[in-house]
Amino acid sequence: MQTWDAITSRRNVRTFADRPVAAADLDQILEAGRRSPSSQNWQPWDFILVTQREQLRELATVWRGAGHVAQPAATIVVVGPPADNEFHRAQFDLGQATMAMTLAAASLGIGSCHAGVADIQLARQLLGFPADRDWAFLVSLGYPADRPLTPIKTPRRRPFDQVVHCDHWA
Numbered sequence: 001m002q003t004w005d006a007i008t009s010r011r012n013v014r015t016f017a018d019r020p021v022a023a024a025d026l027d028q029i030l031e032a033g034r035r036s037p038s039s040q041n042w043q044p045w046d047f048i049l050v051t052q053r054e055q056l057r058e059l060a061t062v063w064r065g066a067g068h069v070a071q072p073a074a075t076i077v078v079v080g081p082p083a084d085n086e087f088h089r090a091q092f093d094l095g096q097a098t099m100a101m102t103l104a105a106a107s108l109g110i111g112s113c114h115a116g117v118a119d120i121q122l123a124r125q126l127l128g129f130p131a132d133r134d135w136a137f138l139v140s141l142g143y144p145a146d147r148p149l150t151p152i153k154t155p156r157r158r159p160f161d162q163v164v165h166c167d168h169w170a
């Protein structure tokens with residue numbers, strides 16, 4: 001899939017086919033995150049790849065919006081830096097890394113969905129990341145159960161002319 005097709009095909013997929021994702025494809029998705037740009041190249045991310053079904057089911061309980069995490073072939077847990085670091089900058093960087101991974105996934109026909117983490121203690125208990133890491137979010141990954149990823153003609157988005165300002169706000 002070409003870049004533009006991946007951009008226009010990516011959507012949040014919340015029901016997944018019972019089909020594995022090749023390890024090489026998961027590595028490619030993670031590599032897309034690793035290669036992402038960040039402020040001063042500080043790379044404030046760690047990624048935990050979870051593929052065990054029982055662990056996915058438990059992970060799905062860390063937030064009421066994370067139910068989709070129980071079902072896919074894999075979930076990447078994006079772990080942020082210690083909160084006493086320059087955390088306001090980290091959000092931009094972690095968002096970029098996540099977008100790179102979801103686009104890499106889309107380019108392989110693999111659907112993805114974000115989820116936040118409300119119960120960070122439970123996430124830490126399940127995954128074992130260090131005590132000073134108190135922010136994480138989830139990206140589930142799998143082949144869509146409903147329909148394959150194809151370019152979306154009319155995305156549910158604010159109109160182009162409302163979003164884009166030329167030279168000046170008004």
Ligand SMILES: Cc1cc2nc3c(=O)[nH]c(=O)nc-3n(C[C@H](O)[C@H](O)[C@H](O)COP(=O)(O)O)c2cc1C
Nearest residue numbers: 010011012013014063065066068113114115116156
């Ligand atoms: C920072 C962030 C957090 C999100 N958290 C959740 C979540 O907890 N659960 C969920 O099902 N979707 C979550 N989403 C997905 C959004 O609901 C989704 O991006 C939005 O509805 C647009 O969907 P679309 O890209 O399929 O059009 C999150 C997205 C972002 C960017």
